[in-house]
Amino acid sequence: MLELRDISKSYGSGRQIFSGLSYALSAGEYVAIMGESGVGKSTLLNLIAGLDAPDAGEILIDGRPMSALDDEAATLLRRRRFGFIFQAFHVLPHLTLVQNVALPLLLNGEPAQAAQRARAMLAAVGLDGRGGDFPRQLSGGEMQRVAIARALVHKPRLILADEPTGNLDPETADEVLDLLRREIKANGASCLLVTHSYAAAASTDRVLELTRHGLHPLAPDAPLRRAR
Template identity: 60%
Template sequence: MLNVTGLVKTVPGGRTLFERLDLSLARGEFVAVTGESGAGKSTLLNLVAGLDSPDAGSVCIDGTDIAGLDDDGRTRLRRDRIGFVFQAFHVLPHLDLAHNVALPLALQGHDAHASLVAAEAMLASVGLGGRGDAYPRELSGGELQRVAVARALVHRPGLILADEPTGNLDPDTAARTLALFVDQVRHAGAAVLLVTHSTVAASAADRTLVLSPTGLVERG
């Protein structure tokens, strides 16, 4: 599903975040990446998503080399093949929950009514059935992250990129949200690349890798 080969990335000032980074994810595999603050975990996600460009190396998703795509091609790849879950939720406050979740389908040009039906079904699957006409301001942090999970999965992407998805939640809510996230992505059969500081979140993965300037090292 995902193949990263020989990735090199430096930041202004010449500091190398990582070099010769290799990573492979099979469909249905769940991998967590940990590392010190500033190690480049979020940058790695941005490179995988085609939102940033490496200094060297390649990122291939389903056999497509991102470097060979123009801006429109990268946008289409993200729209069709990737789901995102962020620490800050990024739920749109002016849209009700159903329209928030349906957004990836709307961007793909699906029928509006069918998109809302699919969104309501996804909301039900994350424990928010019947709440499609509610607005984000009416929800708790844990509920907002459930909406974000539903939105990430509604268009059935092959790859989920998650950046500290429980970082803004209290421990109890984080544990419940993480369990729901794991259950939903396993059910969907998506590959997951999760970056996190949390050892609890990382423990949900099939394997955990530690990011350092020399690449990724499997944690024993």
């Protein structure tokens, strides 16, 4: 589904973030990426999404190199095949919840059943009957539920989640993680979850650590088991 081949990336100053990074994500996998602050976790998601380009190496989606896509083709790929979940939610305040969730369908030229599918997705994340509400009426946990519904409504192949529980209290974070895992599995999507939280990482199928030298299984002495 996703393949990283010998990826390298440096900051503009020339300081290397990581090099020789190779990894293959299979369809249906739910994987956490952990690592120290500044190691490049969010940068890696931006590279995968085609929002930035590696200095060396290749990123392939379903066997097709991202570097072979022009800007328009990369934008269409992101709209149709990717779903994004962010720590800051990025729910649009001037749109109702159903309008927020329906937005990917509208951008993909699927207006006919957009509202119906958006309402069904809101119901799936526990917000049935709230489609006419605005984001200002929601708690942080509810806004993250909307963000998850929006990320999944168009049935993307790949979910990229960047610290999606970072602004939530532990109880709400657990609820959101349970929801995210359930919906990812129900939709048959693959997911990369970037997180500092061992509790969040424990909800995934596999945990990797990002270092300057690539992605590796998390060290055996990490406190992940205690977070489960």
